[in-house]
Amino acid sequence: MAAEETGLAGDISEDPILQLGSGFRAAKLLFVANEVGVFEQLATGPTSLNGLAERTGLAPPRLRVIVNAMLAVGMIEANDGEYRNSPVAAAFLSGPDSEGLRPALRFWNRFSYPVWMKLEDAVRTGQPQSGRASWTEEQQQIFSEGVEAITRGAAQALVDRYDFGRHARVLDLGGGTGSWLVAILRRHSHLRGTLVERAGAAAIARRRLASQSATQNVEVIEGDFFRDPVPPGHDVVLVAHVLHGNTPARNVELLRRIRASVPEGARLLLADDWTNPTHTLPALAPLFAGEFFVFSGEGDVYSEEEVHAWLNESGWRPVGFTALAGPQSVIIAETDQQALGVTTRMRSALR
Secondary structure, rough: OHHHOOOOOOOOOOOOHHHHHHHHHHHHHHHHHHHHOHHHHHOOOOOOHHHHHHHHOOOOHHHHHHHHHHHHOEEEEEOOOOEEEEHHHHOOOOOOOOHHHHHHHHHHHHHHHHHHHHHHHHHHHHOOOOOOOHHHHHHHHHHHEEEEEEOOOOOHHHHHOOHHHHOEEEEEOOOOOOOOHHHHHHHHOOOEEEEEEEHHHHHHHHHHHHHOOOOOOOEEOOOOOOOOOOOOOOOEEEOOHHHHHHOOHHHHHHHHHHHHHOOOOOOOEEOOOOOOOOOOOHHHHHHHHHHHHHHHHOOOEHHHHHHOOOHHOOOEEEEEEEEEEOOEEEEEEEEOHHHHHHHHHHHHHHH
16 A cells, blocks of 8 residues: 555654664663673773673673674773773663662563563553562562662652751651661661561661661561551651552552651652653653553552642642652652541541
């Protein structure tokens, strides 16, 4: 059929579809380059293909496939037959795991990539596909350290942009390895902290926090904050990258539970990939929605406006919004006694 008959202009290219559809190739090649130590070994200095093969223990013909791909996508550079990390790879992929994104790539390679192959099943059935209930200790650690790496910049930005000096006790619900608390307490040593996590993540958090001199005043509680009591008496509560795993109704329920546990005047900090009203910006956020959904079976990305509605319904009053790092931002709320009273009366009337 001619282009005129289909209504398509003759100058439309198929390239956008080909580039988008083949994007998994670049991702997997990046993951493998990270796993076999390409960036780590190039951090010791420029070298030839044969030299890099000796450092990584891979045969040159097999290594060439990875190296050429990383050249093509700008992760490494070549000059006079020698390879070196590009500036971005040198900054984020060649140093210790605790300072860069190598754990994030490992998490995406070991967990996200296989689970995304089941995205269609998740969309069709509404069932989670991660198998999280049966994770081994090693799997839990890779997951937790990967999330820590992804959110490290946002955690530090939160400390830089929010005044924790006004608070005495901070509660971190679903705080993973405790990395957000570490960043907060390094700056504000007067604070006492509490971290609530599920069993596997709580064990990793205890080990992580035990190695940090700034976190001696942190208690790790193993539990499920949807079922177990939310620890009371904290004047600031941090919920980072938790709400995207739940339906709106579940999130309202959680916000109500938190509201019932805090004193008047308490603050609530909701850090996540909050979007614009159409869920299209920041650009990475709608792509992350698939990840949240396939892992939980009900997750999604949500807009600032949607979160404000949840807060108003659950006894909170939105008071601020601050960009953090990448697509991540924080919505700030405080207790609203008037809104809580209205909500309580409405719920009582419905009984």
